[in-house]
Amino acid sequence: MEQKILTIRMPAQDQFSIRKNVLRASHGKPTARAAVVSGIHGDELEGLYTIYLLNRYLQEMREKRPEIFRGQVDFYPTVNSLGLGSLNRSWPFFNVDLNRQFPGNREGHVPLQAAHALLEDLQDADLVVDIHASNKFLLEMPQIRMQEVYAPKLLPLAEKSNVDFVWVHGSSSVLETTLATNLNETGIPTLVVEMGIGQRLTPAYSDQLLQGLLRLLCHLEIIDLPEEELPVLRPPRIIRDHEVWYFNAEASGLFVPEPNVFGEWIREGDVIGKIVDPLKGSDLQVIASPRDGRLFTLREHPVVYEGSLLARLVLQPADMDEGEVARDDA
Amino acid sequence: MHEAILELNIPFREPMVIYKNEFQGSGNGPLISLVSGMHGDEISGMYLLSRLAAFLDRVERGLEPYYTLEGTVRLIPVVNVPGVNFATRNWPFDGTDINRMFPGYDQGETTQRIADGILQATVDSHYAFDVHGSNEQFFEIPHLRMFSPTEEDLRLAPYLRCHYLLRRELTPLYKTQLSYQWKESGISPYILMLGVARRIDDDLVETLYQGLIDFMLATAVLAGPPPAPPLQPPTFGRNHTHLVLSRTAGIFRPTVTAGTMLRKGELLGQIVNVLSGQVEEEVRAPASGLLASIRSYPLVYEKELLARLFTAEENPSGAADVWYQEQ
Numbered sequence: 001m002e003q004k005i006l007t008i009r010m011p012a013q014d015q016f017s018i019r020k021n022v023l024r025a026s027h028g029k030p031t032a033r034a035a036v037v038s039g040i041h042g043d044e045l046e047g048l049y050t051i052y053l054l055n056r057y058l059q060e061m062r063e064k065r066p067e068i069f070r071g072q073v074d075f076y077p078t079v080n081s082l083g084l085g086s087l088n089r090s091w092p093f094f095n096v097d098l099n100r101q102f103p104g105n106r107e108g109h110v111p112l113q114a115a116h117a118l119l120e121d122l123q124d125a126d127l128v129v130d131i132h133a134s135n136k137f138l139l140e141m142p143q144i145r146m147q148e149v150y151a152p153k154l155l156p157l158a159e160k161s162n163v164d165f166v167w168v169h170g171s172s173s174v175l176e177t178t179l180a181t182n183l184n185e186t187g188i189p190t191l192v193v194e195m196g197i198g199q200r201l202t203p204a205y206s207d208q209l210l211q212g213l214l215r216l217l218c219h220l221e222i223i224d225l226p227e228e229e230l231p232v233l234r235p236p237r238i239i240r241d242h243e244v245w246y247f248n249a250e251a252s253g254l255f256v257p258e259p260n261v262f263g264e265w266i267r268e269g270d271v272i273g274k275i276v277d278p279l280k281g282s283d284l285q286v287i288a289s290p291r292d293g294r295l296f297t298l299r300e301h302p303v304v305y306e307g308s309l310l311a312r313l314v315l316q317p318a319d320m321d322e323g324e325v326a327r328d329d330a
Numbered sequence: 331m332h333e334a335i336l337e338l339n340i341p342f343r344e345p346m347v348i349y350k351n352e353f354q355g356s357g358n359g360p361l362i363s364l365v366s367g368m369h370g371d372e373i374s375g376m377y378l379l380s381r382l383a384a385f386l387d388r389v390e391r392g393l394e395p396y397y398t399l400e401g402t403v404r405l406i407p408v409v410n411v412p413g414v415n416f417a418t419r420n421w422p423f424d425g426t427d428i429n430r431m432f433p434g435y436d437q438g439e440t441t442q443r444i445a446d447g448i449l450q451a452t453v454d455s456h457y458a459f460d461v462h463g464s465n466e467q468f469f470e471i472p473h474l475r476m477f478s479p480t481e482e483d484l485r486l487a488p489y490l491r492c493h494y495l496l497r498r499e500l501t502p503l504y505k506t507q508l509s510y511q512w513k514e515s516g517i518s519p520y521i522l523m524l525g526v527a528r529r530i531d532d533d534l535v536e537t538l539y540q541g542l543i544d545f546m547l548a549t550a551v552l553a554g555p556p557p558a559p560p561l562q563p564p565t566f567g568r569n570h571t572h573l574v575l576s577r578t579a580g581i582f583r584p585t586v587t588a589g590t591m592l593r594k595g596e597l598l599g600q601i602v603n604v605l606s607g608q609v610e611e612e613v614r615a616p617a618s619g620l621l622a623s624i625r626s627y628p629l630v631y632e633k634e635l636l637a638r639l640f641t642a643e644e645n646p647s648g649a650a651d652v653w654y655q656e657q
Contacts, residue, residue, distance in 0.1 A: 009579035009632040013605050089425065093631070100503070107573065109635050137424070173505040174430070248437060252339035279342070305423060306339050307440035 005076075006117040008110055016082055018114060020121070021075045023058050030072035032220040035122055036213070037076045038131040040099045040179065042083020042090065046196040047131025050206040051077040054213050061223065071222025074125070079118060087199070089135065100174070102182040119182055126220055127157065128190040129213065130180055136198035137301040138309065141263055142205050144236070145192050147171050150184045155238070158191055160219055162212030162233045165296060165314065169241050197300055237314065245291050245313040249304040251275045251284035257311075262298040265316075272311055275304060292316040335406065336447035338440065346412065348444070350451060351405045353386040359401025359551045360456035364542075365448060365508065366406070368429050368460070369420070370413020371527040374535055375461035378524075379407040381539045389552075401551035404455070409448055419465070419527065429460075430506045433514075449511055457486075457549060458512045459520045459542075466527040467627040468635075471589040472534050474563070475521040477510065483518050488560030489548045491541035492522070493589060494622065494640065497567040526626050564620070566640040572617045574637040576601055578610040582630045584637075586621060594618045598637055601630065617641045 001024070004017040024030055036054065038047025055075050062069040078084050082092045091098050091111045104115025122128055134140045143165040144158040151168050158166045175181050183190040193209060196202035211231035217223045218230060249255065257273035266272060266289045275285040287310060297312035304310065336348040364382065366375030383405055388394045408414050412422045420427050426441040434445025452458055464470040474492040476483060477500055487495055504510045509519035524538060525531040544557035576582070584599035586592065592615040601611040615621070619641035630636065 011579045011581065011604060011629040011631065013603075095419075107575065110631050110633065113633060135424075173503075177503060248439070252341040254341070303341055303423070305341060305440040307438060307443045309439060 005121045006114055008113070018076070018079055018081070018117060021055065021077075022072065023055070023062060023069075023075075024072045025070045026062065026066045028070070030222070031070045032126040032222050033072040033074065033124065034127045034129070034217060034220055034222055035074040035076065035125045036129045036131065037079060037118075037122075037179070039076075039078040039080055039084050040130065041097070041132065041135070041198075042080045042086065042088045042092075043136055043198040044089075044131075044133035045084075045199065045201055046133035046205060047193070048077045048084075049201050049203065050131055050209050050213070051075050053206055053210045057210070057214075058223070068224050069222075070224055071217070071220065073217065073222060074121075076118065076121075079114070089198070099179060100177045102177050102179050115179070118179065122183060122188065123186075125183075125188055127216065128180075128183055128188060129161075129193060129216070130190060131193045131195075131209070133196045133198055134194055134297075137299055139197040139202075139262060139298050139300045140194050141165065141296040142193065142195035142208055143167055143296065145169060145194055147175060147181070147184075150189075153189055154184070154191060157189055157216060157219070159235050160212060160215045160233065161191065161193070161236070162208055162215065162231070163193065163195070163236050165239050166236045167239045167244070239314050243315045243317070245289075245293060245315055247272070247287060247289075247310040247312070249275060249285065249306055249308045249310055252305045253277050253284045255299055255302050255304045255308075255310055257298055261295050261311075263295065265292070265294050266313060267292050287311075289313065335451040336444060338443065340412070348406065348409060348411060348447060351383050351407070353390060353399055353403045353405075355399030355401050355551070357398075357400035357553075359399075360549055361402040361404065361454060362457040362459070362546065362549065362551050363404040363406065363452040363455040364459040364461060365409060365452065366461040367408035367414055368410055368448075368508070369427075369462065369527070370410040370415075370422075371417060371419045371466065372461075372463035373528065374463045374525045374530050375522070376407045376414070377530050378461060378535045378538055378542075379405050381535065382542060383407075385539075385543065394554075397552055397554035399551070400553050401456075401546075401549075403546070403551060404452065406448065406451065409444065417528070429508060430503075432506055432508050432511045445508070448508060449515075452512070453515050453517070455512075455517055457520065457545075457551075458509075458517045459522055460507075460509050460512075461522045461524075463525050463527050464523065464623065467625060468623050469526045469588050469626040470523050470623045472522065472524040472538055473622065475509075475523060476519070477504070477513055480518065483520075486545060486548055487520075488562050489541060489544040489557055490520070490522070491537050491544070491558075491561075492563055494563045494620065495565045497565060499568060564640070564642070566622075569644040570619075570640045570642070572619065572639040572641060572645055573635060574598060574613060574616060574639065576611065576613070576630045576632060576634045576636050578603075579630060579632045579634075580604055580610055581628050582613075582625055582636060583628070584624050586624070588621055588624045588637075590621050592618065592621050592639065598624070613637075615639060617645070 007017040101115035105112040142163040145167045180190040180192045195205045253275045293313035293315040334347045431441045431445040435442040436446045471493045475496045512519040546552035547557045580601045596615045598613040624637045
């Protein structure tokens with residue numbers, strides 16, 4: 001059932017809405033309500049495709065095996081529809097980042113109202129998944145990011161999500177204005193997925209996350225798949241801030257990564273790429289890794305300034321003992 | 331004295347340099363820093379600092395016989411160098427708002443490095459000004475914004491000749507701004523807000539130019555003829571704010587100018603339907619008070635901010651602290 005949570009008239013005889021699609025069990029009171037959100041940033045499309053996959057899967061299930069679909073799932077795939085339709089990360093016209101407007105305000109200007117409307121609409125959800133896709137610069141392996149304060153509640157959920165990593169990080173004041181923080185702060189568990197890259201699709205990642213979302217819906221008893229039909233998942237590696245190594249550019253120029261480094265284990269001394277000067281025909285920086293680890297973030301946009309993020313490495317646990325290995329494979 | 335405070339290599343061309351222009355006096359007066367051009371389209375602030383530079387240069391060369399420089403004035407007129415050159419508000423490459431990157435980090439992303447450079451270059455100041463314009467959509471009469479001002483701040487504020495002083499509440503957003511980091515470092519921050527982006531309003535700049543010279547006299551940065559007797563500006567906060575929101579979308583034509591006192595119910599402007607040409611809304615003042623800002627960009631969405639009005643009495647409905655967050 002399609003619904004609009006906010007409609008605003010625009011000056012040129014036009015209007016826009018924030019739209020959602022609600023899938024409910026055909027019979028009885030829904031067991032629980034989950035919501036999947038994407039497109040808060042207009043340049044992030046991976047979540048739209050993931051929602052398409054889950055939406056189609058659940059609609060088919062509801063039709064063919066209605067007894068299995070017992071809860072409610074709400075999809076909000078294209079929150080910043082104006083940005084999505086105009087290649088804008090921000091909210092056009094106002095030029096603001098919608099994910100810095102929360103909790104929003106009923107009386108504020110349009111992006112604040114949009115934030116307020118979305119937050120209100122998610123108030124009685126039992127789980128929210130907000131899917132982001134990095135930005136147009138960086139390619140990310142599927143991961144969930146959470147602030148440490150919410151980890152006790154979120155980690156058990158994140159571990160069922162079929163992502164490669166869960167990054168438990170410290171707080172920052174910027175995050176106080178995001179959707180996820182505002183929901184988690186009011187006790188609504190909200191997972192932030194980061195995967196793929198802006199302005200593109202990485203369908204394999206959407207397929208991977210779909211399996212995790214089905215697991216989560218089973219966990220919430222929204223769907224009641226028999227155990228043998230449930231996807232088998234690999235638990236994610238849990239990362240803390242001190243286990244992440246950042247490569248920031250030391251030169252300004254054109255960044256050319258080595259082929260086949262993304263997602264791979266890198267050894268100390270391995271070259272991951274270089275920054276070149278086309279005018280002089282010279283290398284400005286050859287980037288060798290100072291540590292062992294897995295390259296889970298890689299820059300795809302080649303133009304770099306001094307300081308631009310080139311890659312991130314999750315370090316190999318120095319003291320990987322029996323216990324940690326066991327947890328990795330559990 | 332022109333000196334680079336930060337040099338950054340730019341891909342495919344010459345390095346970018348952020349300069350300071352520093353005037354050191356003969357005495358032991360305090361150090362005052364003024365920063366503008368953090369947003370590349372806020373030109374009035376840059377022009378204000380360039381006027382001050384010309385004045386201080388004349389003082390140094392003895393061409394302003396009544397004035398001597400006792401302290402130090404540090405001017406950083408342009409922070410977002412490519413933004414100014416390309417006429418864009420934010421850092422042109424990735425759209426970052428530099429005034430959301432503080433305190434910055436010298437080993438981090440490019441704009442974090444810039445933020446760190448600016449903070450480090452001003453952190454030894456006694457007084458620090460961050461000069462902004464409004465964005466393109468709003469015209470603001472000159473005012474001073476402060477977080478939890480001290481008594482000394484309030485004593486000095488009137489010299490600036492601003493129309494009013496706005497007490498901002500501290501929200502998470504402000505922690506990433508330069509002025510908040512100054513406050514954290516024990517410096518009194520003064521945020522000057524004037525005019526509208528992308529143009530210079532000579533009258534506003536002239537008023538603040540005189541105001542800053544008076545401020546420097548009052549703080550003994552400058553010695554000279556006594557400043558004009560200060561007029562205490564009204565102080566407003568969230569509870570004095572009335573927001574005027576549109577009830578329809580279309581073309582907004584204001585019928586009043588910012589800075590005037592309005593009576594409740596007085597006409598502010600009209601919203602015209604683009605297709606029919608009919609007046610769809612007559613916009614009226616929600617209360618009697620000072621019209622502090624009014625929309626300059628004529629196209630409006632429904633439920634969009636058209637004007638901001640301050641009343642002496644507190645607004646019982648307790649208007650939210652709603653601003654364009656990029657300001």
